[in-house]
Amino acid sequence: MKTIQCPKGHGPMEQKPLAWSKTFKGVDVDYTAEVFVCPACGLEATTVEAAGRLQRALADAYRAKVGLLTGPEIRDLRESQGFTQVQLAERMNVGIASIKRWETGMIQSKSMDQALRAQLQSRSSADSCTGRRQISLPRIKLVARTFEKLLGKRLLKAGDRFLFLAKYLWYADMLAFRRLGRGLTGASYAALPYGPQLNNYRDLVQTIKAADVETAEPLSEEERRVIGEVVEKFPDERNVFEAAHRERVWREAPPGALIPYACAAELTEI
Ligand SMILES: [Zn+2]
Known part of the structure:
Protein backbone atom coordinates (compact mmCIF):
# COMPACT_ATOMS: atom_id res chain seq x y z
CA MET A 1 0.00 0.00 0.00
CA LYS A 2 1.14 3.49 -0.87
CA THR A 3 2.27 5.87 1.88
CA ILE A 4 2.39 9.62 1.65
CA GLN A 5 4.59 11.83 3.78
CA CYS A 6 3.27 15.01 5.35
CA PRO A 7 4.84 17.91 3.40
CA LYS A 8 5.45 19.66 6.75
CA GLY A 9 7.74 16.82 7.85
CA HIS A 10 5.44 15.01 10.34
CA GLY A 11 6.06 11.62 8.77
CA PRO A 12 3.56 9.27 7.08
CA MET A 13 0.00 10.42 6.62
CA GLU A 14 -2.95 8.15 7.48
CA GLN A 15 -5.69 7.11 5.13
CA LYS A 16 -9.06 7.69 6.72
CA PRO A 17 -12.67 8.18 5.69
CA LEU A 18 -13.93 11.72 5.70
CA ALA A 19 -17.54 12.83 5.39
CA TRP A 20 -18.42 15.47 2.83
CA SER A 21 -21.49 17.51 2.03
CA LYS A 22 -21.85 19.19 -1.28
CA THR A 23 -24.45 20.62 -3.59
CA PHE A 24 -24.04 18.79 -6.84
CA LYS A 25 -26.19 19.46 -9.90
CA GLY A 26 -28.54 21.32 -7.58
CA VAL A 27 -28.91 18.41 -5.15
CA ASP A 28 -27.48 18.28 -1.61
CA VAL A 29 -25.52 15.06 -1.19
CA ASP A 30 -23.56 13.58 1.71
CA TYR A 31 -20.85 11.07 1.04
CA THR A 32 -17.70 9.64 2.54
CA ALA A 33 -14.41 8.88 0.87
CA GLU A 34 -10.94 7.91 2.04
CA VAL A 35 -8.29 10.64 2.00
CA PHE A 36 -4.79 11.01 3.38
CA VAL A 37 -4.63 13.05 6.59
CA CYS A 38 -1.61 13.96 8.68
CA PRO A 39 -2.27 12.75 12.24
CA ALA A 40 -0.06 15.57 13.60
CA CYS A 41 -1.27 18.68 11.77
CA GLY A 42 -4.50 17.54 10.16
CA LEU A 43 -3.40 18.46 6.65
CA GLU A 44 -5.31 16.63 3.91
CA ALA A 45 -3.47 15.49 0.83
CA THR A 46 -5.01 14.55 -2.47
CA THR A 47 -3.59 11.96 -4.79
CA VAL A 48 -4.87 11.23 -8.25
CA GLU A 49 -6.21 7.97 -6.90
CA ALA A 50 -7.93 9.64 -3.96
CA ALA A 51 -9.40 12.29 -6.24
CA GLY A 52 -10.88 9.54 -8.39
CA ARG A 53 -12.38 7.85 -5.35
CA LEU A 54 -13.86 11.12 -4.21
CA GLN A 55 -15.42 11.78 -7.57
CA ARG A 56 -16.91 8.26 -7.69
CA ALA A 57 -18.29 8.58 -4.17
CA LEU A 58 -19.90 11.90 -5.08
CA ALA A 59 -21.37 10.51 -8.30
CA ASP A 60 -22.77 7.46 -6.48
CA ALA A 61 -24.22 9.54 -3.64
CA TYR A 62 -25.88 11.76 -6.22
CA ARG A 63 -27.24 8.82 -8.20
CA ALA A 64 -28.60 7.17 -5.05
CA LYS A 65 -30.29 10.42 -4.03
CA VAL A 66 -32.04 11.05 -7.36
CA GLY A 67 -33.02 7.42 -7.88
CA LEU A 68 -30.51 6.38 -10.54
CA LEU A 69 -28.60 3.10 -10.35
CA THR A 70 -25.16 3.64 -8.78
CA GLY A 71 -21.97 2.30 -10.35
CA PRO A 72 -21.68 -0.66 -7.96
CA GLU A 73 -25.39 -1.44 -8.45
CA ILE A 74 -25.00 -1.55 -12.23
CA ARG A 75 -21.97 -3.84 -11.93
CA ASP A 76 -23.60 -6.15 -9.35
CA LEU A 77 -26.85 -6.43 -11.31
CA ARG A 78 -24.96 -7.07 -14.51
CA GLU A 79 -22.88 -9.81 -12.93
CA SER A 80 -25.85 -11.41 -11.22
CA GLN A 81 -27.53 -11.60 -14.64
CA GLY A 82 -24.48 -13.27 -16.09
CA PHE A 83 -23.72 -10.46 -18.58
CA THR A 84 -20.24 -9.30 -19.49
CA GLN A 85 -19.81 -5.58 -20.16
CA VAL A 86 -19.67 -6.37 -23.88
CA GLN A 87 -22.92 -8.35 -23.79
CA LEU A 88 -24.75 -5.62 -21.90
CA ALA A 89 -23.42 -2.98 -24.32
CA GLU A 90 -24.68 -5.04 -27.29
CA ARG A 91 -28.10 -5.52 -25.74
CA MET A 92 -28.42 -1.80 -25.04
CA ASN A 93 -26.93 -0.78 -28.34
CA VAL A 94 -24.33 1.45 -26.67
CA GLY A 95 -20.53 1.35 -26.71
CA ILE A 96 -18.73 -0.74 -24.12
CA ALA A 97 -17.00 2.46 -22.95
CA SER A 98 -20.37 3.73 -21.70
CA ILE A 99 -20.91 0.62 -19.58
CA LYS A 100 -17.41 0.92 -18.15
CA ARG A 101 -17.88 4.60 -17.33
CA TRP A 102 -21.30 4.14 -15.72
CA GLU A 103 -19.86 1.43 -13.51
CA THR A 104 -17.00 3.66 -12.44
CA GLY A 105 -18.73 6.96 -11.79
CA MET A 106 -20.10 8.62 -14.89
CA ILE A 107 -23.72 9.59 -14.38
CA GLN A 108 -26.17 8.05 -16.82
CA SER A 109 -29.17 9.98 -18.16
CA LYS A 110 -32.65 9.13 -16.92
CA SER A 111 -33.49 7.39 -20.17
CA MET A 112 -30.28 5.34 -20.10
CA ASP A 113 -31.07 4.44 -16.49
CA GLN A 114 -34.42 3.10 -17.66
CA ALA A 115 -32.73 1.15 -20.43
CA LEU A 116 -30.28 -0.32 -17.91
CA ARG A 117 -33.11 -1.37 -15.62
CA ALA A 118 -35.01 -2.92 -18.51
CA GLN A 119 -32.01 -5.14 -19.24
CA LEU A 120 -30.97 -5.83 -15.67
CA GLN A 121 -34.19 -5.99 -13.67
CA SER A 122 -36.85 -7.22 -16.07
CA ARG A 123 -36.12 -10.90 -15.56
CA SER A 124 -39.26 -12.77 -14.61
CA SER A 125 -39.00 -15.29 -11.82
CA ALA A 126 -39.59 -18.12 -14.29
ZN1 LIG B 1 1.63 17.20 9.18
Missing part, protein backbone atom coordinates in the same frame (compact mmCIF):
# COMPACT_ATOMS: atom_id res chain seq x y z
CA ASP A 127 -36.69 -16.93 -16.44
CA SER A 128 -34.37 -16.82 -13.45
CA CYS A 129 -34.57 -20.59 -13.10
CA THR A 130 -34.46 -21.54 -16.78
CA GLY A 131 -31.50 -19.46 -17.94
CA ARG A 132 -33.48 -17.33 -20.47
CA ARG A 133 -34.60 -20.33 -22.47
CA GLN A 134 -37.60 -22.53 -22.84
CA ILE A 135 -36.86 -26.03 -21.68
CA SER A 136 -36.08 -28.31 -24.60
CA LEU A 137 -35.83 -32.04 -23.94
CA PRO A 138 -34.22 -32.74 -27.33
CA ARG A 139 -31.59 -30.17 -26.47
CA ILE A 140 -30.95 -31.74 -23.07
CA LYS A 141 -30.40 -35.00 -24.93
CA LEU A 142 -28.16 -33.28 -27.49
CA VAL A 143 -26.00 -31.76 -24.73
CA ALA A 144 -25.92 -35.15 -22.96
CA ARG A 145 -24.81 -36.86 -26.19
CA THR A 146 -22.12 -34.22 -26.68
CA PHE A 147 -20.81 -34.90 -23.18
CA GLU A 148 -20.84 -38.64 -23.87
CA LYS A 149 -18.82 -38.14 -27.04
CA LEU A 150 -16.22 -35.94 -25.38
CA LEU A 151 -15.96 -38.05 -22.24
CA GLY A 152 -16.02 -41.34 -24.14
CA LYS A 153 -18.58 -42.89 -21.85
CA ARG A 154 -22.30 -43.40 -21.49
CA LEU A 155 -24.18 -41.00 -19.23
CA LEU A 156 -27.76 -41.71 -20.33
CA LYS A 157 -27.92 -45.18 -18.90
CA ALA A 158 -30.90 -47.47 -18.45
CA GLY A 159 -32.50 -47.14 -15.03
CA ASP A 160 -30.23 -44.19 -14.36
CA ARG A 161 -31.27 -41.29 -12.19
CA PHE A 162 -28.95 -38.86 -13.99
CA LEU A 163 -26.74 -38.77 -10.91
CA PHE A 164 -23.65 -37.74 -12.92
CA LEU A 165 -25.27 -36.44 -16.08
CA ALA A 166 -27.27 -33.88 -14.07
CA LYS A 167 -24.06 -32.39 -12.66
CA TYR A 168 -22.48 -32.12 -16.11
CA LEU A 169 -25.63 -30.52 -17.47
CA TRP A 170 -25.81 -28.16 -14.52
CA TYR A 171 -22.26 -26.94 -14.94
CA ALA A 172 -22.69 -26.54 -18.70
CA ASP A 173 -25.95 -24.61 -18.34
CA MET A 174 -24.53 -22.38 -15.61
CA LEU A 175 -21.27 -21.72 -17.41
CA ALA A 176 -23.11 -20.93 -20.65
CA PHE A 177 -25.31 -18.51 -18.74
CA ARG A 178 -22.26 -16.84 -17.24
CA ARG A 179 -20.38 -16.65 -20.53
CA LEU A 180 -23.09 -16.20 -23.11
CA GLY A 181 -25.94 -14.71 -21.09
CA ARG A 182 -28.14 -17.74 -21.76
CA GLY A 183 -28.26 -21.39 -20.65
CA LEU A 184 -28.05 -24.32 -23.06
CA THR A 185 -31.13 -26.38 -22.31
CA GLY A 186 -33.73 -24.31 -20.44
CA ALA A 187 -33.67 -26.90 -17.65
CA SER A 188 -34.34 -25.94 -14.04
CA TYR A 189 -32.15 -27.41 -11.34
CA ALA A 190 -33.16 -28.26 -7.79
CA ALA A 191 -30.88 -28.62 -4.79
CA LEU A 192 -31.40 -32.29 -3.92
CA PRO A 193 -29.49 -34.28 -1.27
CA TYR A 194 -27.24 -35.83 -3.94
CA GLY A 195 -26.37 -32.51 -5.51
CA PRO A 196 -27.94 -30.24 -8.14
CA GLN A 197 -30.43 -32.26 -10.14
CA LEU A 198 -32.76 -31.62 -13.08
CA ASN A 199 -35.98 -30.45 -11.51
CA ASN A 200 -38.65 -33.17 -11.73
CA TYR A 201 -36.06 -35.52 -13.19
CA ARG A 202 -38.21 -38.56 -12.41
CA ASP A 203 -40.83 -37.32 -14.87
CA LEU A 204 -38.20 -36.34 -17.42
CA VAL A 205 -35.84 -39.32 -17.60
CA GLN A 206 -37.91 -41.39 -20.04
CA THR A 207 -38.93 -38.45 -22.21
CA ILE A 208 -35.37 -37.23 -22.51
CA LYS A 209 -34.20 -40.69 -23.50
CA ALA A 210 -36.96 -40.89 -26.09
CA ALA A 211 -36.40 -37.34 -27.41
CA ASP A 212 -35.35 -36.84 -31.03
CA VAL A 213 -31.96 -35.10 -31.06
CA GLU A 214 -32.51 -34.12 -34.71
CA THR A 215 -35.22 -31.67 -33.66
CA ALA A 216 -32.94 -29.84 -31.20
CA GLU A 217 -31.52 -26.42 -32.01
CA PRO A 218 -27.91 -27.19 -33.02
CA LEU A 219 -25.16 -26.15 -30.62
CA SER A 220 -23.21 -23.03 -31.58
CA GLU A 221 -19.45 -23.08 -31.56
CA GLU A 222 -19.42 -21.04 -28.35
CA GLU A 223 -21.81 -23.49 -26.72
CA ARG A 224 -19.63 -26.42 -27.74
CA ARG A 225 -16.66 -24.66 -26.21
CA VAL A 226 -18.53 -24.34 -22.92
CA ILE A 227 -19.24 -28.08 -22.89
CA GLY A 228 -15.61 -28.77 -23.79
CA GLU A 229 -14.46 -26.64 -20.92
CA VAL A 230 -16.64 -28.53 -18.45
CA VAL A 231 -15.23 -31.83 -19.75
CA GLU A 232 -11.68 -30.54 -19.46
CA LYS A 233 -12.32 -29.43 -15.90
CA PHE A 234 -14.11 -32.63 -14.88
CA PRO A 235 -12.78 -35.52 -16.98
CA ASP A 236 -14.19 -38.08 -14.59
CA GLU A 237 -17.73 -38.50 -13.23
CA ARG A 238 -16.33 -38.46 -9.71
CA ASN A 239 -14.77 -35.01 -10.31
CA VAL A 240 -18.01 -33.41 -11.36
CA PHE A 241 -19.96 -35.09 -8.56
CA GLU A 242 -17.56 -33.97 -5.86
CA ALA A 243 -17.11 -30.48 -7.28
CA ALA A 244 -20.86 -29.91 -7.31
CA HIS A 245 -20.98 -30.88 -3.64
CA ARG A 246 -18.39 -28.27 -2.81
CA GLU A 247 -20.42 -25.46 -4.37
CA ARG A 248 -21.77 -23.07 -1.79
CA VAL A 249 -24.80 -22.28 -3.99
CA TRP A 250 -25.89 -25.91 -3.62
CA ARG A 251 -24.92 -26.36 0.03
CA GLU A 252 -26.74 -23.21 1.13
CA ALA A 253 -29.89 -23.75 -0.95
CA PRO A 254 -32.87 -25.04 1.04
CA PRO A 255 -33.50 -28.75 0.25
CA GLY A 256 -35.54 -29.06 -2.93
CA ALA A 257 -35.29 -25.36 -3.79
CA LEU A 258 -34.54 -24.32 -7.37
CA ILE A 259 -31.05 -22.95 -7.93
CA PRO A 260 -31.36 -19.73 -9.95
CA TYR A 261 -29.07 -19.23 -12.93
CA ALA A 262 -27.89 -16.01 -11.32
CA CYS A 263 -25.89 -18.29 -8.99
CA ALA A 264 -23.62 -19.00 -11.95
CA ALA A 265 -21.56 -16.00 -10.92
CA GLU A 266 -20.83 -17.62 -7.55
CA LEU A 267 -19.64 -21.03 -8.70
CA THR A 268 -16.16 -21.74 -7.36
CA GLU A 269 -15.19 -24.99 -9.10
CA ILE A 270 -15.32 -23.72 -12.65
